[in-house]
Amino acid sequence: MVKGTIRFEQVLVDGSDTYWMESRPTEGGRSVVMRRTPDGSVEELTPQPYNARDRVHEYGGGAVAIRDGSVYFSNFDDNHLYVRSRDGRIRALTEDSKMRYADGEIDVARGHWVGVREDHTKSDIFAENTIVAVNTDGSGERVLVSGNDFYAFPRLSKDGTRLAYVTWNHPNMPWDDTELWTARVAEDGSLSDFEKVAGGDGQSILQPKWSPDGVLYYISDESNWWNIKRFKDGETETVAAMEADFTSPNWAFGQSDYDFIDASTIICNYTKNGLWHLAQIDTESGTLRPIESEYTSFSSIHTDGQRVVFLGGSPTSFPAVVMAKVNGSEPQVLQKSTELTIDPAYLSIPRSIEFPTENGKTAYGIYYRPTNPDYTAPEGEKPPLLVLSHGGPTSAASSVLSLAKQYWTSRGFAVLDVNYGGSTGYGREYRDRLKGQWGIVDVDDCSNGALYLAKRGEVDGKRLAIAGGSAGGYTTLASLVFRDVFNAGASYFGLSELEVFATETHKFESRYMDSLLGPYPQAKDVYYNRSPIHFTDQLSCPVAFFQGLDDKIVPPNQAELMVEALRKKGLPVSYVAFPGEGHGFRRAENIQRAQDGEFYFYSRVFGFEPAEHIDPIPIDNLDED
Incomplete structure (x- = not known):
């Protein structure tokens, strides 16, 4: 059950490389960042004593962001945000251990890590949650969005000119009532022109993402089911209506239950009658096509347009990091959670x-x-x-x-x-x-x-x-x-x-x-x-x-x-x-x-x-x- 077994927490793609986070019970639950290159070689990027895990909301998640081979991660022991450069050097970007960081993305043009910060300098029970920009050279940080109790999913558009994010206030939980907002990003990284896009009135919105052609998509349970929707030309519309949930509650950061193969094709998962399924959605027609798979559970779905990676498992197979080419080739297991085989x-x-x-x-x-x-x-x-x-x-x-x-x-x-x-x-x-x-x-x-x-x-x-x-x-x-x-x-x-x-x-x-x-x-x-x-x-x-x-x-x-x-x-x-x-x-x-x-x-x-x-x-x- 435990020896030789790892638990996967997140999978990501960057260039031609695949990354995943694994928690190792044999190392006291330490979370490490792994990279697999196209030639099949696998390397651990965060050696002892680093533990790539965060404490935001206490449940953590979304501790890692990767861009152009540089790995940005929260370290569990001191709460600092670190970067591992492509040359292997690891250095801290933050200094205060009472600040916690999660759910970040990299704004390359401005040299910022943009994500959620939880400030415990004054109180734990009254910690302040904000969206911040941390300078990737370690020279400081500043608050971009504040005032509400909670924030999640800060996501930059492909051209870096817009930021979308989800926010909510007590007494709501993120599966009760959240709001989706956007803002314009200036050259210096500051925000303006804030606009509420959707949410409120008992609607739960999760996982905003920008399509390759700049359209904002998100998941909403407005219809009773968590379906994928989009905000286009000032209007919201359901992409593919279905009596199924396309996501699960946002207990931890880093969720990704859909991604874009291209502007007109979404790869996603959905759950019905207790089982998860993989599917493609044509964003123009709204047609959903289930993809036959041996797996009955999917999470952390990401694609670079040529390949799709996800965490998958089934009643007869342990959780694994899986890759499939978008042309429909047979899925390939990149990393198993265990080498154990059972009759x-x-x-x-x-x-x-x-x-x-x-x-x-x-x-x-x-x-x-x-x-x-x-x-x-x-x-x-x-x-x-x-x-x-x-x-x-x-x-x-x-x-x-x-x-x-x-x-x-x-x-x-x-x-x-x-x-x-x-x-x-x-x-x-x-x-x-x-x-x-x-x-x-x-x-x-x-x-x-x-x-x-x-x-x-x-x-x-x-x-x-x-x-x-x-x-x-x-x-x-x-x-x-x-x-x-x-x-x-x-x-x-x-x-x-x-x-x-x-x-x-x-x-x-x-x-x-x-x-x-x-x-x-x-x-x-x-x-x-x-x-x-x-x-x-x-x-x-x-x-x-x-x-x-x-x-x-x-x-x-x-x-x-x-x-x-x-x-x-x-x-x-x-x-x-x-x-x-x-x-x-x-x-x-x-x-x-x-x-x-x-x-x-x-x-x-x-x-x-x-x-x-x-x-x-x-x-x-x-x-x-």
Whole structure:
């Protein structure tokens, strides 16, 4: 699962070279910039101790920009913006470690890195977000756009005369309500003639891009679906109307779900029924032509007009950096996330399912049956079920081959990855089901998914577990406390006390609860009544907690409060803390410890003997008899 495995974060093209960012668990999660030249040689461009990753919005993303062979990157340890010149020299462009930089583009003519800056010099919770121009010779920087709470996607037109960007204000998140603006760029880089192009009134706009002929395109959910639109001759129009989402929520910077092969051809991805597809769009006729592919997941799509590169994966293939010629030649894998090969006989192939949920509605999920040719279940015994509640909570379950899921199915568990109401990929209306209903709709859908499979006789209704991380950890805890469906659970850096999160979290998410629960403190009673920590008397099953001690998004006290309450209640509880880890585990040994620890926990509370030795984790209140 972790050794020899890397995680891709971004892929880019520059000239004839292809670049990608990879995170290496074996190096403590360090992110590095890699370059592949046309002759097939691959080189690491950011050696130790550099870590090409940023902290803007805490989730980061978009840490790297490349132009003419020079690599501009944010460094995680000191937050400085660096440049690696074509001769290999690396030097800092900024000096203040309380400034953070992301989502930049290079303005060659003016010698500027233009991107998002997050200023923490005065406060973390009230950090100031702006669009800035940093001189690429390291001589200083200046603010170009300010005044709103957040900015993203600053994008220069091909001739450098116009800048487009997306902005929004509290209490909105970028999938709620954003605005698209443009400005004229003067010779010295200053901006004028600001114009609001689209957005507001509950419309989410993402990913503005300028076509080769200078037309501004963007993605908007004005029609209920995130479709590609454009602003041309003073009018906005949909390029290809479709009941599908062409992007996903903007949690991290650096998204690129479409690009231009030429002025009349877009290469893009879209998601429908839980699966992603690749397609071309004729911008003149609006015709969309799906491209047959072995992959079911696509991200970070870029093209130079001759070739297309993207991150791709499928139920039988690990994530990889993939290149395809626009003439339709067979895709070529440039870099695999792992050299590991697994006999397909051991792989559980997922299938999309839908099931009834509350109020006569339908919810969705991706279901994996237990699969291992070396073992046969006892006659008449049905498998335990592990329900996964994804984070976000606007994220979505993925069908890409995941050893974390195959870990369970190869050990006899069935797995249901639930796309509960609020998930992406089913339109704005489905995403909005969670507004004001967090802790209700998601909990109902996870519970009903488990009950649906148990009723069908596919799983053991007395061995139902649920697990999730971050917001998914909250859904896990809420499901265990407020419903009597699951028999065990595991929370990874999950929320348990919503009022604490509303008052102590970072700026990006500090008003997120307004839409999920209601404005605080006006809706204080809702926060209280949806917080699992206050209702541990309703909890009657074992729970394991896994927590990074350096987590700034969900502080450790969120888990520790719950653990202490369960200890006092006398329920089996485990708490495994990881020093040096933040919101999501990056170190190989910690990823393995958590995964094995969760399996060990279920083996003890469900009463089965693992087929392999697993280092135990401490479990309080476990009846040894």
